[in-house]
Amino acid sequence: MLVSFIVSIFGFLPSAFVTAANVLYFGYWEGFLLSFLGEAFGALIAFYLYRFGVRRLTPKIDSVRVRKWTDRLAETNGRDAFWLIVLLRVLPFIPSGLVTLLSATSRVSPLIFFIASTLGKIPALFIEVASVSWFIGSDAAIQWIVVGVVIVLYAAHHVYKQYRSKQKTPSS
Known part of the structure; x- marks a missing residue:
């Protein structure tokens, strides 16, 4: 779980290898649970770290195009942000770190992010665990x-x- 947690914080490391190790050593359901908990809480910690870092860096951004983009992201909140985060988490080809970073730059609350991110991660993780299980057993x-x-x-x-x-x- 600790490794899944660390992978979620860094955001650019692929979690499939950690999921594979969890499934291989702990079995299907236990591996799923360990990966799920690690990724869920790692994403929340990363959200706070990114939010703190982005707020410190945003005033230093000189590019008009980049500032326009970050300002637009800052307007997303509530129900729109919730469903957008769920959708982005369900899609397995979108990096988790990018979803977390985009969420951290918005006005979404940490609780909404955590719930939406966790709900969206469930189907994506099931697909990942099933793929890893198939690969290991093939x-x-x-x-x-x-x-x-x-x-x-x-x-x-x-x-x-x-x-x-x-x-x-x-x-x-």
Whole structure:
């Protein structure tokens, strides 16, 4: 649970590896519960840390475009913020740290954030735990295929990013 907690605070570390370890060592339900509690309370602590940090940094932001964006985020609160946080947490491809950071820059209360974040995390974590359980229980050949596909996709993404950066850089 402590590792899930730390991963949630940092926000940019993938929690799937911690969830995999929890499921592997503690079983499906216990692993789910440990991951869930760690991520829920880690997100709340991260919310407070981000909110404190963002408030200290916001006056120092000179960019008009960035200030306009952060000011707009600051207007989100109440029911709109609650459902937006739930939706963003349910979507597994949106980084948790980004959801927490965006929430911390808004006017949403810590309690609303905690409830919405926790509710949204339940289905996403079930999907993650089920995927990890399937992967752990699958044949070694399938595991290697999945790992290979992930490596190829990562490499393709890296090559694409390099290509795009060269396209944006003017020739000398």
